[in-house]
Amino acid sequence: MGGFFTPDPPPPSPPPPPVIVTDPEAEAAQARQDAIARNRRGLAGTIATSETGLLQPSQGVGKSLLGE
Template sequence: MGGLFRAPKPVIVAPPPAPAPVAVAPTPVQAQQAAEVESQARSRRGLEGTIATSDRGVLAPLPAVARKSLLGE
């Protein structure tokens, strides 16, 4: 029964890593230019980019397939 009530071995914790270098914040001019580039890219995609869900997209006509008209056919 001595094995059931033994204290757990202490866990050795490694010291935390050195702090990462602080990233330099972009200037307001750089932030504005980045926002303009992102806006232009978003406008280029447009409606067609949001509608196309497959290689043919939603706007392409469906292939002609014979459909069932009654249950059990």
């Protein structure tokens, strides 16, 4: 506690960041799992609309031509 004429003490230094140890085998296993999941999605995973869009047959309601 500093007085009126003495400077305040400097704030304490922040603690060092924690050391993160990664397992190369775990990273490789996660990469394999991600690749398997990506391959399972296939073509349906690349369509940018929901399942109610292009994958369902149209009901004939709405526009059928661009600009109509």
